[in-house]
Amino acid sequence: MDPLEVAPGVVIPAEELRESFARSGGPGGQHANTSATKVVLRFDVAGSDALSETQRARVRERLGPRLTAEGELILAASEHRSQTRNREAVRARLAALLAEGLAPPPPPRRPSRPSRRARQRRLEDKRARGQTKRLRRRPQG
Numbered sequence: 001m002d003p004l005e006v007a008p009g010v011v012i013p014a015e016e017l018r019e020s021f022a023r024s025g026g027p028g029g030q031h032a033n034t035s036a037t038k039v040v041l042r043f044d045v046a047g048s049d050a051l052s053e054t055q056r057a058r059v060r061e062r063l064g065p066r067l068t069a070e071g072e073l074i075l076a077a078s079e080h081r082s083q084t085r086n087r088e089a090v091r092a093r094l095a096a097l098l099a100e101g102l103a104p105p106p107p108p109r110r111p112s113r114p115s116r117r118a119r120q121r122r123l124e125d126k127r128a129r130g131q132t133k134r135l136r137r138r139p140q141g
Contacts, residue, residue, distance in 0.1 A: 024078030038078035039086040046071025059101040
């Protein structure tokens with residue numbers, strides 16, 4: 001198994017990824033009953049040497065609900081009929097998840113104010129709407 005490149009400068013060594021195989025449902029007919037095409041990939045986020053402490057904390061924060069109590073990320077793929085394609089699919093999914101988890105948080109939103117012209121236009125529209133409604137009324141007297 002090759003190392004997995006997650007993001008620029010972040011490479012997960014093959015020794016930190018554990019794969020297991022099982023029989024999978026889905027397409028394949030009788031072939032699926034006899035071959036282990038489902039791939040289960042485990043990555044120990046908490047014990048990884050490939051990630052710095054800040055990266056581990058960020059991944060734990062972002063992917064917290066997907067991690068086990070021991071800090072392990074478990075992904076499975078069984079959508080393809082071949083074990084090789086399922087291995088590629090689960091590795092791509094892991095790389096995408098970790099890249100998403102490692103991405104820096106977005107900058108905080110700075111509240112904006114409407115421009116003077118926008119406020120003016122809003123008040124003019126309100127006056128025009130009020131005038132229209134006044135003209136719809138019955139005449140007084």
